[in-house]
Amino acid sequence: MGGYGPKGVDVYLSDEKHGLLLTSGVKGLVFDPRKNLKNRYRDMVMEALELHRRFPYAICGHLFFLGRTESALASKKFGSVLGEAAVLMSGIANRRLPTDAPELYEVIGIMLLDPGEPDSLDLAPAGVPAELHAECYAQRLVDAFNRRNPFY
Secondary structure, three states: OOOOOOOOOOEEEEEOOOEEEEEEEEEEEOOOHHHHHHHHHHHHHHHHHHHHHHOOOOEEEEEEEEOHHHHOOEEOOOEEHHHHHHHHHHHOOOOOOOOOOOOOOOEEEEEEEEOOEEEEEEOOOOOOOHHHEHHHHHHHHHHHHHHHOOOO
């Protein structure tokens, strides 16, 4: 999927009449997020931009995860890596209308987990705005789809 080149998406819904209707991707940083957080952010912005340029009515969502242990590392401007991720993701979330900026996502969810430790999963991390919790990501994605596509 994509406007100016192929974009790998994890899940999508499309039909022959309308093209791409919904997409959801997953990106994450488990180790050394301070080094790569801004790179992941830029990747996400470019993906949304390219998808929305070709399919402006598509609902694009993204689930972003951080290593739970690594998320508590200090960040110069934002207190912690999790705080920085929340600020960055807030800046590209909540695209309401097809005429809004194409680099925005309709829905983003943030979650924490440490590999190999199932008990570390946190779908509603403290310090992350409720509209970015992964806990209700799927429902928000479906709600956005239903608002934009009442004919389905």
